[in-house]
Amino acid sequence: AQSVTQLGSHVSVSEGALVLLRCNYSSSVPPYLFWYVQYPNQGLQLLLKYTSAATLVKGINGFEAEFKKSETSFHLTKPSAHMSDAAEYFCAVSSSGYSTLTFGKGTMLLVSP
Amino acid sequence: KAGVTQTPRYLIKTRGQQVTLSCSPISGHRSVSWYQQTPGQGLQFLFEYFSETQRNKGNFPGRFSGRQFSNSRSEMNVSTLELGDSALYLCASSLEGGGETQYFGPGTRLLVL
Numbered sequence: 001a002q003s004v005t006q007l008g009s010h011v012s013v014s015e016g017a018l019v020l021l022r023c024n025y026s027s028s029v030p031p032y033l034f035w036y037v038q039y040p041n042q043g044l045q046l047l048l049k050y051t052s053a054a055t056l057v058k059g060i061n062g063f064e065a066e067f068k069k070s071e072t073s074f075h076l077t078k079p080s081a082h083m084s085d086a087a088e089y090f091c092a093v094s095s096s097g098y099s100t101l102t103f104g105k106g107t108m109l110l111v112s113p
Numbered sequence: 114k115a116g117v118t119q120t121p122r123y124l125i126k127t128r129g130q131q132v133t134l135s136c137s138p139i140s141g142h143r144s145v146s147w148y149q150q151t152p153g154q155g156l157q158f159l160f161e162y163f164s165e166t167q168r169n170k171g172n173f174p175g176r177f178s179g180r181q182f183s184n185s186r187s188e189m190n191v192s193t194l195e196l197g198d199s200a201l202y203l204c205a206s207s208l209e210g211g212g213e214t215q216y217f218g219p220g221t222r223l224l225v226l
Contacts, residue, residue, distance in 0.1 A: 106156075
């Protein structure tokens, strides 16, 4: 069975500071890994996806994530936070051949001026 | 291309009633998945349809059902509503499923009184 753990239900940063959202996964087969963002009263928007082509994945809005197999991690980073980044972020995993996404509990990112 | 659309966006029902939610996938996408999002349980997979056939099913009671039409549009039905069914129901589509990126709609927020 797959599972995803997101460390920290809330992360607070100042505008301009580094953003680091943590995600660890477990999967018995090579996974597909995703980061989605959800703004209030909206659906999920894809930030980036890991598919084994490269361990460092660049996404939209300046976000990137690094796949580390030895640590079973896929942490999301952004060098400089912007007020518009305040939202809830979800890490998800699926396996090749299956559409089922298993999500973490989410991390709410708070950005203060 | 138009994104995933879901109707209605908001719905209020009473216990014991039934409800039908609709999802129109991105043009050309044949896989449609449904997820339930609640504050307590987070995002949980309900089921996936591909070419009018249910391909995967999550761990939900039989009161939750769905179907897919030949144009890939999908509906989900919840019968005998319970208070705990209050949630945001998200639909996602992908070309073929199987680990591909899923694109989410804005969701239908269901409140059961």
